[in-house]
Amino acid sequence: MPDRYPGYEVLQKRNSPSWNDKTRAVIDQRMAIDPNHHAFFTDAEWPTLRAICERIVPQPPDRAQPAPVAAMVDEKMHKNSGDGYRDARLPPMREAWRRALAALDAEATSRYGRRFHELGALLQDDLLKAIQNGGVAQKAWGDLPAKLFFEKRLLHDVVSSYYAHPAAWSEIGFGGPASPRGYVRMSFDRRDPWEAAEARPGSEAKARAENARVG
Amino acid sequence: MSDDAEHTPRAIDGHAPDVFHHGGWVPMRQHGEDDAVDFAIVGTGAGGGTLACKLAEYGFSVVALDAGPYWRPLEDFASDEHHQAKLYWTDERIVGGDNPLQLGANNSGKSVGGSTVHFAMVSLRFRPEWFKARSKLGYGADWPLDWREMWSYYAEVENTLKISGPVNYPWGPKRPRYPYRAHEINAAGLVLAEGAEALGIAWSPTPLATVSAPRGQSPPCVYRGMCVIGCSTNAKQSVLTTWLPRALKAGAEIRDLAMVGRIEHDKSGRVTGVRYHRQGRWRFQRAKNVVVAGYSIETPRLLLNSASSRYPDGLANSSGLVGKNLMVQANQAVWGIMEREIRAYKGPPSLAITEHWNYTDAGKDFFGGYAYMSQGPLPLVWSGVQASKRGLWGRPLIDEMERYNHHVGLKIVGEFMPQERNRVTLTDERDQYGLPIPRVTYSYCDNDKRLIAHSLAFMRQALEAAGATEIWDETDDTCHLNGTARMGDDPQTSVVNADCRSWDIPNLWICDGSVFPTVGGVNPSLTIQAIACRTADRIKARAAHGEL
Numbered sequence: 015m016p017d018r019y020p021g022y023e024v025l026q027k028r029n030s031p032s033w034n035d036k037t038r039a040v041i042d043q044r045m046a047i048d049p050n051h052h053a054f055f056t057d058a059e060w061p062t063l064r065a066i067c068e069r070i071v072p073q074p075p076d077r078a079q080p081a082p083v084a085a086m087v088d089e090k091m092h093k094n095s096g097d098g099y100r101d102a103r104l105p106p107m108r109e110a111w112r113r114a115l116a117a118l119d120a121e122a123t124s125r126y127g128r129r130f131h132e133l134g135a136l137l138q139d140d141l142l143k144a145i146q147n148g149g150v151a152q153k154a155w156g157d158l159p160a161k162l163f164f165e166k167r168l169l170h171d172v173v174s175s176y177y178a179h180p181a182a183w184s185e186i187g188f189g190g191p192a193s194p195r196g197y198v199r200m201s202f203d204r205r206d207p208w209e210a211a212e213a214r215p216g217s218e219a220k221a222r223a224e225n226a227r228v229g
Numbered sequence: 230m231s232d233d234a235e236h237t238p239r240a241i242d243g244h245a246p247d248v249f250h251h252g253g254w255v256p257m258r259q260h261g262e263d264d265a266v267d268f269a270i271v272g273t274g275a276g277g278g279t280l281a282c283k284l285a286e287y288g289f290s291v292v293a294l295d296a297g298p299y300w301r302p303l304e305d306f307a308s309d310e311h312h313q314a315k316l317y318w319t320d321e322r323i324v325g326g327d328n329p330l331q332l333g334a335n336n337s338g339k340s341v342g343g344s345t346v347h348f349a350m351v352s353l354r355f356r357p358e359w360f361k362a363r364s365k366l367g368y369g370a371d372w373p374l375d376w377r378e379m380w381s382y383y384a385e386v387e388n389t390l391k392i393s394g395p396v397n398y399p400w401g402p403k404r405p406r407y408p409y410r411a412h413e414i415n416a417a418g419l420v421l422a423e424g425a426e427a428l429g430i431a432w433s434p435t436p437l438a439t440v441s442a443p444r445g446q447s448p449p450c451v452y453r454g455m456c457v458i459g460c461s462t463n464a465k466q467s468v469l470t471t472w473l474p475r476a477l478k479a480g481a482e483i484r485d486l487a488m489v490g491r492i493e494h495d496k497s498g499r500v501t502g503v504r505y506h507r508q509g510r511w512r513f514q515r516a517k518n519v520v521v522a523g524y525s526i527e528t529p530r531l532l533l534n535s536a537s538s539r540y541p542d543g544l545a546n547s548s549g550l551v552g553k554n555l556m557v558q559a560n561q562a563v564w565g566i567m568e569r570e571i572r573a574y575k576g577p578p579s580l581a582i583t584e585h586w587n588y589t590d591a592g593k594d595f596f597g598g599y600a601y602m603s604q605g606p607l608p609l610v611w612s613g614v615q616a617s618k619r620g621l622w623g624r625p626l627i628d629e630m631e632r633y634n635h636h637v638g639l640k641i642v643g644e645f646m647p648q649e650r651n652r653v654t655l656t657d658e659r660d661q662y663g664l665p666i667p668r669v670t671y672s673y674c675d676n677d678k679r680l681i682a683h684s685l686a687f688m689r690q691a692l693e694a695a696g697a698t699e700i701w702d703e704t705d706d707t708c709h710l711n712g713t714a715r716m717g718d719d720p721q722t723s724v725v726n727a728d729c730r731s732w733d734i735p736n737l738w739i740c741d742g743s744v745f746p747t748v749g750g751v752n753p754s755l756t757i758q759a760i761a762c763r764t765a766d767r768i769k770a771r772a773a774h775g776e777l
């Protein structure tokens with residue numbers, strides 16, 4: 015897939031009037047997360063979580079600094095920072111994740127004789143789809159509703175970690191932090207010089223040049 | 230000196246944060262805990278913050294407590310959805326029923342200033358007939374309020390917040406022109422306009438509580454678009470930046486990081502003050518009157534948690550209605566893709582609106598109404614919609630998200646019916662203060678479902694007419710909380726009277742979104758603030774007659 019916003023990098027604006035001090039402090043911290051650090055998940059659980067994250071939000075292999083999605087999920091669990099509500103059918107967040115990772119590996123082992131992270135991408139996707147559609151073996155999951163866990167916990171926690179990272183913002187052409195400068199050009203097909211330029215067929219080089227000037 | 234708003238109270242030692250300056254302070258009057266203040270107010274949001282200001286200005290002694298921190302937006306607010314989750318009420322709550330609600334970011338704030346610190350600023354008046362929904366329109370319940378009186382309180386609030394809006398608003402009875410000019414409409418709003426014009430219905434720039442020109446220490450809005458994660462420039466006219474600075478000046482005391490766990494009463498049954506947790510221990514503030522303004526989940530929770538041998542079912546609950554008739558609003562949407570770039574992240578999220586289906590009754594197969602507005606979801610919210618609601622992940626999610634700048638949507642704020650089965654109750658689980666946590670049960674009724682179906686079909690036509698393709702329905706979102714302690718004329722069928730005074734305990738009041746008997750098809754906070762202004766006037770009048 016060609017890059018829709020070639021060369022666009024939100025972080026280029028770090029020292030511009032689009033970032034206030036608080037934003038710089040918060041994003042610096044996020045950029046410094048060690049992708050291998052895990053304080054909540056055990057060494058046994060960790061590869062399973064990483065494999066899940068890679069399938070849910072795949073990142074380009076040549077990305078200089080990929081979003082440390084698994085470590086961000088781990089941080090959320092470690093701090094136990096919940097969302098303020100829990101579906102009555104699900105156990106508390108941390109317990110739900112622990113039980114689900116165990117169930118996923120049990121399911122993988124019973125189907126294929128290998129743990130989840132040892133499977134190829136296609137089999138991993140098949141398994142994840144089975145969970146999403148509720149087509150999993152009840153034995154491994156016990157009374158944990160797999161489909162609900164997938165929708166309300168797994169997708170929520172993994173996807174919200176990825177799209178909280180500047181790498182994802184650059185990928186989708188989001189302006190990113192914007193205080194105090196904000197924006198001026200509000201109408202259709204208008205971009206401020208500090209916004210991402212989109213490559214249309216034939217305009218790839220122009221977009222790349224404009225994106226190099228974003229700041 | 231440590232200045233960590235989340236862990237150390239700032240409103241203490243005779244001063245409170247100056248929200249307009251980095252590291253700034255303003256003087257604050259303080260009261261001893263044994264000094265029985267005229268009013269202890271629980272919650273400083275749209276209801277409690279407004280009331281605190283008005284009562285202090287009328288000369289009453291006021292202590293207003295909030296479980297949340299006291300922010301200085303200029304120094305504390307990042308342009309970051311993830312970090313700004315610090316504004317939300319994220320203590321655990323259990324959700325159930327046929328349609329379990331999404332709480333937290335979606336509808337519940339925990340800050341001095343309440344949910345208005347991260348609200349979307351849409352500031353609308355009720356349709357007059359809604360105040361008599363039962364007798365005039367045949368559903369729900371009548372309010373004990375007269376719309377003409379409310380019309381003057383709406384004007385007071387609109388002027389206090391310097392609402393930016395159009396010269397002529399297309400719907401409803403005459404109203405004064407909005408104090409500040411309307412904001413420029415972004416591309417997402419222009420799509421709404423094009424669709425409405427194609428279908429022959431009126432639309433309008435949305436009246437918004439963010440200034441379009443300088444106002445005091447608020448600069449004009451810079452169209453940063455992050456209103457729902459907290460405004461970092463103070464253009465937003467929230468309770469934090471409007472009513473509360475005035476309240477402090479008038480002598481009110483505000484206590485941040487102060488969680489009220491229980492309201493106490495004496496042998497005669499009158500309340501005597503609030504037990505609250507601050508700086509690591511439980512304390513007690515004496516008060517001649519207590520006002521509960523914690524919003525539609527925490528208000529009934531506190532009343533129920535205050536049960537005693539005299540009031541075994543909780544305070545103010547002789548009707549059995551505390552916690553019942555919870556009403557969220559429908560928040561369904563249609564989304565599509567435009568060839569043109571939209572970049573909906575720029576500007577306040579809902580710059581254009583139509584209230585056509587609030588004011589038109591012909592052609593409806595349901596009770597109630599809805600407004601719909603243009604949308605500007607930020608990446609975390611948008612990816613959540615794509616993943617959790619639409620089920621996308623992997624490559625399909627990444628590809629869909631790459632079209633972020635081309636998506637466009639229309640979303641309703643729709644009226645759900647009051648139902649007693651939709652309610653707040655207590656569970657056996659405890660929170661960090663040792664208090665029972667709430668369970669929130671919600672199920673749509675048939676009328677709710679018909680309203681949703683009507684709105685989705687209509688908005689689809691509008692989006693198509695504006696040229697969007699690949700249109701799909703988001704069928705299960707809700708917003709705002711109202712009800713659980715409704716006002717009325719009859720102690721058997723309501724919790725408080727028109728003055729927000731509880732029927733059972735004359736010195737216990739409830740003044741927030743909880744008192745709504747019906748919810749209407751507009752965002753609620755302008756109405757909550759108007760009711761708070763009215764309540765203050767009624768209290769002043771009663772006090773003058775020695776009737777408090």
Ligand SMILES: Cc1cc2nc3c(=O)[nH]c(=O)nc-3n(C[C@H](O)[C@H](O)[C@H](O)COP(=O)(O)OP(=O)(O)OC[C@H]3O[C@@H](n4cnc5c(N)ncnc54)[C@H](O)[C@@H]3O)c2cc1C
Pocket residue numbers: 271272273274275276277294295296297334335336337338339340341342343344345347348349350351352353457487488489490522523524525527528531709710740741742743752753754755757
């Ligand atoms: C994302 C979002 C967007 C919104 N957009 C709009 C909009 O555009 N227009 C609109 O009109 N409305 C909007 N709303 C809704 C609006 O913010 C609320 O309706 C309104 O703020 C409710 O007022 P309230 O006084 O009832 O409660 P709140 O404003 O929520 O205030 C309640 C306060 O009480 C405190 N509290 C609760 N319990 C206790 C306790 N036991 N002890 C101490 N403190 C306690 C809480 O910390 C909170 O600060 C939005 C809400 C959200 C979340």
